[in-house]
Amino acid sequence: MERLIRLLPFLAWLPQVSGRDLRRDLGVGLSGAVLALPQSMAYALIAGLPAEYGLYAAILPVLIACLWGSSKHMVGGPTAAISVVLFTAIAPLAPPGSTQFIQYALLLTFLAGLFQWLLGLLRFGVLVNFVSHSVLLGFTCGAALVIVIGQLPYLLGIAAGGQGTALSSAAALWWKLPQFHVPSLLVGLFSLVLSLVVKRLWRRGPALLVGLIGASALVWAMPATFAGVAKVAAFRSALPPLSLLRFDLSAIAQLLPAAVACGMLGLVTSLSIARALAARSHQPLDANQEVRAQGLSNLIGPWLSGTLSAGSFTRSGLNQDAGARTPLAGVFSALWVALLAVAGASLITHIPLPAMAAGILLICWNLVDRPSLRALWKGSRAESLVMLLTLAATLLLPLQNAIYAGVLASLFFYLKRTSQPRVQQWAREDEEVLRIEGSIFFGACDYLQKLMQHSRGERLVLDAHHVNFIDFAGAQMLQQEAHRLASEGRCLVLRNARPRVKAELVKQMGQGGVLQVEE
Known part of the structure; x- marks a missing residue:
């Protein structure tokens, strides 16, 4: 039995789940799915993928990570920072949204999952500690800026341009600003204001979802005014289709550095969230089991069209605050996403892209941890410099290289400190x-x-x-x-x-x- 539990760790807690726990987690899972639905589609667009691939990443990978992980409350899925790394790593190799681009994204996910799973198997999860908190702060700030630059073309209704660094994308956008589409900008601003009002009046409400629904209703009610506003591309079904990965050696060589960076970023993010949640709920946490669970979810997910997933700050926080009793809340969230996606697949294609971009801008604002930045600046000049160097690297270098630059900066200051005891x-x-x-x-x-x-x-x-x-x-x-x-x-x-x-x-x-x- 002990050997079976090591293979299927959910057997250790699943028999103890009561009917009351099931009912509570079913409701909490629905709340999480309502939040995940617009977020996941937004993150897919950030990654240069069709919107439905965000839904695929929020189903099977989330289910596996919840069942095989050790945290009661952490819920994963696609995230903003990882989506940006996916886009910047693959955009030079294939046109965003193309079949080749999707195949590369799935292959990169598999490679990152393999790297994560091996770290967990060898109990090397401690390696993620070399990515310091200051590196994460700088990276998330830089990622937020990169996301904003990437989404402004959708908000303004102009053709996206600039593949590479944030500065090159910003320069390409600058020259196209006079071509902006007024109706698209109005739709985006309407969705953003509506989401902010909902967030102000209903703190835990589905502000992003309400903003998307409101903007979709506006475009539908005034077709003559907003006829030229771009919408989410149509797709047949939101159920994850089977995807056969193509293991091309040249593609693997090109994607491997980004896969390692994505794997490290996903593990650091997931473990940070899991540790914070465990501290609040006083539950034990097995870091190596969590690492293996994240790796397994990204190993299996690509075969059913799931791109890279990791722990989500917003969904995990909502899960714990709503009173989730067991990891089944995350499992139910994934199943609710699948049900809502299938039942509302025809409605999703009515969502305007400027409204999605406005929702992403709101996500970017929440992505920046302003209290931690202030505390870091007051507490340590050396760590603040590491944060600023990482931030600069995200803007000047391909995003996956920014993580390595931040880690090297952290190690430099650590070695300098230890070399002068x-x-x-x-x-x-x-x-x-x-x-x-x-x-x-x-x-x-x-x-x-x-x-x-x-x-x-x-x-x-x-x-x-x-x-x-x-x-x-x-x-x-x-x-x-x-x-x-x-x-x-x-x-x-x-x-x-x-x-x-x-x-x-x-x-x-x-x-x-x-x-x-x-x-």
Whole structure:
């Protein structure tokens, strides 16, 4: 049974679900589906896909992630940031919305899912911790700007242009501004204002859905005025069709860097949401199980036309606030999306694209975590610089490369900080004491050696009470300094070293040597 639960983890909690839990989760799932329906279609358009592919990504991948994950409340699906990365990675390879573009999107999703699943299988989920919170803040801010630039052509009713960086897209848009379509802009503004009014009067209401319905009704009621407004392309059925992936080696080579970036971004986002929800509800969380669940959802999803999915801030928050009892709330949400999509497939094609763009602009505004940005700016200048560098990278580089740039910036500042550990210095009688608060490793050797070379005491004492680790380079440096001081008639003493540090010194240098070790 234990082996079966590892294979099918939902068997651990499913038998304990009561009828009352089922009724509650069914209602919560409906609320989530109402929110997911317009959001998912909007994210598909951001990714350069037909609108129905957003619905496909909100069905099977969500169902799998909820059943195989460890969080009670997290609900996934397509997200804004990942949709932008999908678009910027694939747009140079195929025209957005084309059959080739869709095939590349599904292949990229499979590769990202494989990467995620392998990380979970090898219990390497801890790797996502290298993407710091400041990198995520900078990336989401930059992604919001990229999304806005990409959606303005739909809002203004002009032909979209500029594939590549945000700046090139903005430049292409600038030259086409005089061609904007007034009726399209009016429809978009009407939908945006209506959504804002609903959001103000009904905080948890389906503001995006009301805005889309209102704009659709306006276009339908005044066909002569709004005849030229573009609408969502028609599709036969919203049920996910079977998709056979084509494993072309050249395409895999081109998509692999973006797939790794998408996989990392999806995992960091999902785990951040899951941890925040777990802290609020005091539930245990298995990070590696969550990583495997996200990978499995993206491995299986593409075979039924589901593009990349990850944890959703808005849907997960709504799920917990509405009182979801079990992960079945997310499962029911996916099933409700499927039912609503099939029943309302003919109605979806009446939605104006400017209204969808207006809804996306509202999503972008909510995407920016303004309180965290203010706290980061007040708390740490170095982390603020990492955030700004990541933000700049999202505008100047292809978006998937911005994640790598942010991670490298974070690692640079971390290594700079650890290479100069805090050292307190004082003298008493014939001793000069250096209390080291950090690790003695290859990166810090030069800094510590220069401090020791400036000492003038008969006995140079290194207080190692706060040293947790010493490597071979650190041990060699200490032994070298001990010999130098001995040649000058002085001595080097290591005091208050922890057993682990002592053991490492003995292993690296043996029992001999002129370095004195004291308790």
